[in-house]
Amino acid sequence: MTATDASLTRPTVTAAILVIGDEILSGRTKDKNIGYIAEYLTNIGIELREVRVVPDLVDEIISSLNALRARYTYVFTTGGIGPTHDDITADSVAAAFGVAIDHDPRAIEMLSERFPADQLNEARLRMARIPAGAELIANSVSKAPGFHIGNVFVMAGVPAIMQAMLDVVGPTLKTGTRIxxxxxxxxxxxxxxxxxxxxxxxxxxxxxxxxxxxxxxxxxxxxxxxxxxxxxxxxxxxxxxxxxxxxxxxxxxx
Amino acid sequence: MTATDASLTRPTVTAAILVIGDEILSGRTKDKNIGYIAEYLTNIGIELREVRVVPDLVDEIISSLNALRARYTYVFTTGGIGPTHDDITADSVAAAFGVAIDHDPRAIEMLSERFPADQLNEARLRMARIPAGAELIANSVSKAPGFHIGNVFVMAGVPAIMQAMLDVVGPTLKTGTRIxxxxxxxxxxxxxxxxxxxxxxxxxxxxxxxxxxxxxxxxxxxxxxxxxxxxxxxxxxxxxxxxxxxxxxxxxxx
The missing domain is CATH 3.30.70.600 (Ribosomal protein S10)
Structure with missing residues (x-):
């Protein structure tokens, strides 16, 4: 068997993107992440099979996430992991997986690199709320981490931060034969x-x-x-x- | 009751977008339609609630379309209505609605405005295949029409053509109170x-x-x-x- 033959027998690796954000659905913000992630995945031999954009509503996020994570090798979410009340992605992901969520000491440590103790207020500590069992995704731009749990990778919505997170995540993914x-x-x-x-x-x-x-x-x-x-x-x-x-x-x- | 009160009691009108196209999922083409339609709908008082991007696969189109059309006031699709073998949207929509599909004399007439008889070959006639019971959506850019059936509006993927079709469709839609x-x-x-x-x-x-x-x-x-x-x-x-x-x-x- 030649190298080419071997590479052709690698299993297909599939993915979906779940974009979370009222601002995309209202048209106020034009999404730049779908195209970027699509190209990134294609280049490393992962087939993007579906994208969904849903509003900032817990039930919508849970049902879409559960549909997608059951069906594809990986799911990448963008948006809703900031410090304000409308950032509900982490809580929704925890609920979708049926696990607890709490302030994660590792995430607090990351945030501490950027924010002195007197600035690490209730709002910023929201960004350290991580579902139990999740691994953190480092954020080289603004420190607040993403995370992955099961086959789901939760990333920021701000393109520069999402791209930095994808650079961390990419090398850890299994990949199929590049198309x-x-x-x-x-x-x-x-x-x-x-x-x-x-x-x-x-x-x-x-x-x-x-x-x-x-x-x-x-x-x-x-x-x-x-x-x-x-x-x-x-x-x-x-x-x-x-x-x-x-x-x-x-x-x-x- | 003042005019403002009346406008506040108008029912909510909702919508979803179904983007059909391998080229969006591969990252080769960057979608420009989601943001445009989102802004358009917001401006006329229609709430965009969900977007899905699916590949050029009949079963995927049917299942997504049926999920979305059951749930929202309107569904807008983009892509897959051209003259080539990978343009399978019209057939998929007909199958989703359980109706026949055939060459539509009205659509052939529209195509005849652009193409002389000797150029109206089998491929171009594909663009005249319209599900039974559908109404046509005029295409001022390149003549090949879109169509609407039930609460579904089927439009082109090329942004300039999609936008021209949306200008035809927009004034026919019921609208809610503008947010x-x-x-x-x-x-x-x-x-x-x-x-x-x-x-x-x-x-x-x-x-x-x-x-x-x-x-x-x-x-x-x-x-x-x-x-x-x-x-x-x-x-x-x-x-x-x-x-x-x-x-x-x-x-x-x-």
């Missing part, structure tokens, strides 16, 4: 190649072919994205797509 | 005001108070967002927040 991807720019409208592309997709079952129209400086154009865990199958499908596009270009312009 | 919102910049860190803010939130049950930290040119700062359907209750809560912030500023700096 390889190649993009072919068609120089044609999507509808020009749709039928032939569908036939190629049907005859290449181990690759996923996506088609994304866009407007270029010369008019409507299409990116064909070919994805697979298998480099040989990917190359075969890309060749087929390129040959088809060339034939269509000739037919339409020649 | 009023006022933002107070604290000039303090979130943890400085967290405890007092929580007390204000508790004593103002008809308003929702959110707290959002950010970094300004002068250091860490916090926006307190006060939201309510009731303008008097909103004003009372804003006054309480401002008084609290002034007191905290004096205490910390004075």
């Amino acid at each position: 390889l991807s190649e993009t072919v720019r068609a120089g044609l409208r999507e509808g020009d190649i749709g039928t032939a592309l569908g036939e190629i997709a049907k005859s290449h079952p181990l690759v996923a072919i996506g088609s994304y129209p866009f407007w270029s400086e010369t008019g409507p154009d299409t990116n064909v994205v070919v994805r697979s865990r298998n480099p040989e199958k990917l190359a075969e499908a890309v060749l087929a797509v390129k040959a088809m596009i060339e034939a269509e270009q000739t037919r339409l312009r020649g | 009023l919102s006022e933002t107070v910049r604290a000039g303090l860190r979130e943890g400085d005001i967290g405890t007092a803010l929580g007390e204000i939130a508790k004593s103002h049950p008809l308003v929702a108070i959110g707290s959002y930290p950010f970094w300004s040119e002068t250091g860490p700062d916090t926006n307190v967002v006060v939201r309510s359907r009731n303008p008097e209750k909103l004003a009372e809560a804003v006054l309480a927040v401002k008084a609290m912030i002034e007191a905290e500023q004096t205490r910390l700096r004075g």
